[in-house]
Amino acid sequence: MQNVTFFGAGYVGLTTAAHVAGTHKVVVYDPDEVKRTAIEAVLEGDTDHLYIHEAGLVELLRKNKRNIHPTSTLDEALEKPELIILAVGTPSIPETGHANLKYLVEAAQAIGSHLLHDAVVLVKSTVPPGTSSMLDDVLFEQLGIAGSPARVAVGACPEFLAEGTAMADLRTPYRVVVGLDDPQAQREVHRFFRTMYGEGTILMTDVASAELSKHASNAMLATRITFVNDLARLCEAVGADIKAVTRAMGMDPRIGSKFLNAGFGYGGSCFPKDTRALATFARGLHVPLPIVEAAIAGNEVATERFTQNILASYNGDLTGEQFVLWGVGFKAGTDDLRDSRAVEVMRTLLERGATVHVYDPVAGARRNLEEDFESALGHHLFTYDSQYGMAPLVDHPSIIIGNEDNQFRSVDVAPFGSVRTVFDGKNVLSAEEVLALQEAGVQYHGVGRGTLTGSASRPDLVAYLRHHYMDG
Ligand SMILES: NC(=O)c1ccc[n+]([C@@H]2O[C@H](COP(=O)([O-])OP(=O)(O)OC[C@H]3O[C@@H](n4cnc5c(N)ncnc54)[C@H](O)[C@@H]3O)[C@@H](O)[C@H]2O)c1
Known part of the structure; x- marks a missing residue:
């Protein structure tokens, strides 16, 4: 010992x-x-x-x-x-x-x-x-x-x-x-x-290799996520499902299935800061890392796009609108809110005049949120210790799924009476769940789930191919 x-x-x-x-x-x-x-x-x-x-x-x-x-x-x-x-x-x-x-x-x-x-x-x-x-x-x-x-x-x-x-x-x-x-x-x-x-x-x-191995690992994982988030945008444009695409990719052992889940960007205390630290360090030594730089920029795009989708769905005006946010920890099972994308989205909603009702199963995550947003608490921000605790108090809200906690893998509309839209920041809902919601009159926005949201037009795609993809 x-x-x-x-x-x-x-x-x-x-x-x-x-x-x-x-x-x-x-x-x-x-x-x-x-x-x-x-x-x-x-x-x-x-x-x-x-x-x-x-x-x-x-x-x-x-x-x-x-x-x-x-x-x-x-x-x-x-x-x-x-x-x-x-x-x-x-x-x-x-x-x-x-x-x-x-x-x-x-x-x-x-x-x-x-x-x-x-x-x-x-x-x-x-x-x-x-x-x-x-x-x-x-x-x-x-x-x-x-x-x-x-x-x-x-x-x-x-x-x-x-x-x-x-x-x-x-x-x-x-x-x-x-x-x-x-x-x-x-x-x-x-x-x-x-x-x-x-x-x-x-x-x-050797010492330098050990040090670099950590930044390199986090940069690789962050790059995978941004790569998939970029592809997700293409899926929306062509009416494909990023979940099916990544499942197919992941079955190749050279690629592997982990870290291929599209969403509204990576957060937490490591990926954002470590990718930035690596890129800055390398740039300072005149060895720029363009792929890492692109991963960092792409991550911001993923979050912005998700937020823009919410805004667009309300024609840019969130004044007086009500949102339920499930999951504020940057991932499931943590109270860590550092660089949490869910918190970023929530911040924009509050700035735009919406009211946000938050549930996270981790009590510490709720406490940290209450401390960080003390001035909004009780006015435009409310926290709850049960997933449907806010249901009797809100009218026709939209639900934002902020992390991949198992509790969020299905949405029960009944306690709310009605739900306007589910914005799924981590694509946690299965296709069956989404179809059931749509049948109940609830709109769904995931990330790259063009098959479910029907955002692409098949005739347009066909015309595009006919026009550009054959010479003569
Ligand atoms: N959090 C993660 O998931 C994770 C994973 C892998 C690596 N890391 C890395 O590990 C390191 C620590 O991360 P963390 O998340 O545990 O940070 P943290 O902020 O949770 O903890 C750091 C602790 O260090 C203490 N501290 C500050 N100055 C000190 C000093 N002079 N002597 C002793 N203690 C001091 C602080 O009071 C704090 O309790 C970081 O470099 C981080 O990038 C974090």
């Missing part, structure tokens, strides 16, 4: 710490005392409520509580660890899109001024290549200033978990990527992960 200290008790730090505590002694350091107190309360069994929502996290923290010590004190955090894992935030700098590395530098400075023994430091935060080397310099300098005898090896170990499935992702990751130059540190870290995951999933690389 090793002593491991995590810096950062957020979505990545706390979930990973809870998992690692099944095998090792873990200290979770976060300067935010509110978080420490909340973790302590959960460990003591005083509450089930944490400041983040991730299914299974509270249970795992309690199960491994003997091995977990939360702290806001650096002396405690750095008393024993042979391994220090940095999981602090690297948010976008709004003006430039660069990943903000200041929290990592602060963490490195804090470690350098308190650590008295040798340790390995792994950067789990998502960072551009070169960051671990920069932090190595910061640590070296700070240890020198503090007169510490400690020697530290710094490497990269990017995290690939996804919110909503974090606990399962941590139990059985597709891969554990470690970039380290120091041979002894390589051996120690390899042993550390081997005890948890076995040999097969561990990939040891």
Whole structure:
């Protein structure tokens, strides 16, 4: 068993710490005392409520509580660890899109001024290549200033978990990527992960490759989504169904079926910021990445188009109109609203004078929304703790499906009396569901479901082909 200290008790730090505590002694350091107190309360069994929502996290923290010590004190955090894992935030700098590395530098400075023994430091935060080397310099300098005898090896170990499935992702990751130059540190870290995951999933690389592998993976996934969203527009134009097209594509093992679901754009705390960070980083080095740049721009188009569809359906005037929004977390099962497309759409509706009634099964998502939109709450924005709770209070509303929670896979019109339109931002309704709605007089707008919405004219297509597709 090793002593491991995590810096950062957020979505990545706390979930990973809870998992690692099944095998090792873990200290979770976060300067935010509110978080420490909340973790302590959960460990003591005083509450089930944490400041983040991730299914299974509270249970795992309690199960491994003997091995977990939360702290806001650096002396405690750095008393024993042979391994220090940095999981602090690297948010976008709004003006430039660069990943903000200041929290990592602060963490490195804090470690350098308190650590008295040798340790390995792994950067789990998502960072551009070169960051671990920069932090190595910061640590070296700070240890020198503090007169510490400690020697530290710094490497990269990017995290690939996804919110909503974090606990399962941590139990059985597709891969554990470690970039380290120091041979002894390589051996120690390899042993550390081997005890948890076995040999097969561990990939040891150089530092820069490990760092880049995370940005590259997220950019690839984001590009797939934008590619499919672009195709969805074509499906609408030709009267095809993007779901059928992607099903056919996904049956090819070279393509695979995952991440081919069209929708109103990707959101969350990773894809938007990481694609932007990668593109900005590469541009700064005069190696532009036009495909990644296009994926970023295309994502904005996907959301705008969805919003425009709503506006067009109301002839541009939403004053006094009523909307029901199911799902505000950027995906199902999370309270994380960072860059949530559903929230973006909702913001436009509110700005245009509509009233929005929101339900999300994750209580934390509703709470975060209430905090972020405090001034609209109770006026034009209302939240509910049941899916149909708003039904008696609204008259002929439109429903917007904002994430892919299973509860949203069917729509019961009866509690509402009547529903004007369903705008399905994630294409969660099956063709059968849509047909049933249409039979009940409800309009349907998905993304790229031209077969169901009948937006294309077959004769026009045929005329287009006849006119342009034969010479002579
Ligand atoms: N959220 C995800 O799904 C996910 C997945 C993979 C990778 N990542 C990456 O992991 C990193 C962390 O993301 P997150 O979502 O957990 O962020 P988060 O905002 O939830 O948590 C970051 C935590 O770091 C703490 N912190 C700030 N400065 C600190 C310091 N000097 N010392 C110790 N703690 C400090 C903050 O108080 C906060 O609790 C980011 O780089 C992110 O891109 C996130």
